[in-house]
Amino acid sequence: GSSSHPDMRRWTPMPGSADADLLPELGTIRSRSRDLARNHGVAEGALQTQVDNVVGCGLRLKSRPVAKALGWDAEQAEEWSNLVEMRFAAWWNSPWVDAARTLNGDGLTVQVFRGAWINGAGLALPLWRPDPRAPAATCLQVIEADRLANPNHQPDTERLRRGIEIDEYGAPQAYWIRKSHPGDRFFWNGGFNCDAQRIPAYTEIG
16 A cells, blocks of 8 residues: 555556546446457457356246245145246247247346346346237347437436436436447437437336
8 A cells, every 4th residue: 555665656546436447438348348359369269168168059938937925735836836837938948039029038048148248238128019929928139238328418427327326325216228229320320329229127017
């Protein structure tokens, strides 16, 4: 902590909070991180190792209801578990789980994990898109963290920081999401105008 030692006297960083230190340069940090993941073999190898060890072959549902609390016997609980796991697998292993109808659930998991590792955040919206061909109407839309932005270019405040509304305890209350990516050349005007939509962090049912 010396301020007079020759090796330390010129090292005087500001005592900022994590948000104060990172948010002003967040765009630059993310761009550099993505560039490393795409073009640097060591960085991509480290990321792929994390994906392999954390995500592995994907997520599998193991349904274990508390039979006694539900008033069921063991046979009823087992029958219910098998049915739920079968229906979940039919949805999770199909592209109907993806709002873009491109990836299955494991593909989305890898996408979100890589996004969190590279961008510092992973974000997905649960949507309701009924389709008679789909095993379920619920689907997920993965959102890149760059689309989180304060509406109308508002500056960060105590309760609104880079598109995330928080309460007095720091808990997210809502997310402001741009309708297009700010770096998408095909929708550049939409990103530039920062036409953001407010998405509550919680619905009426939780």
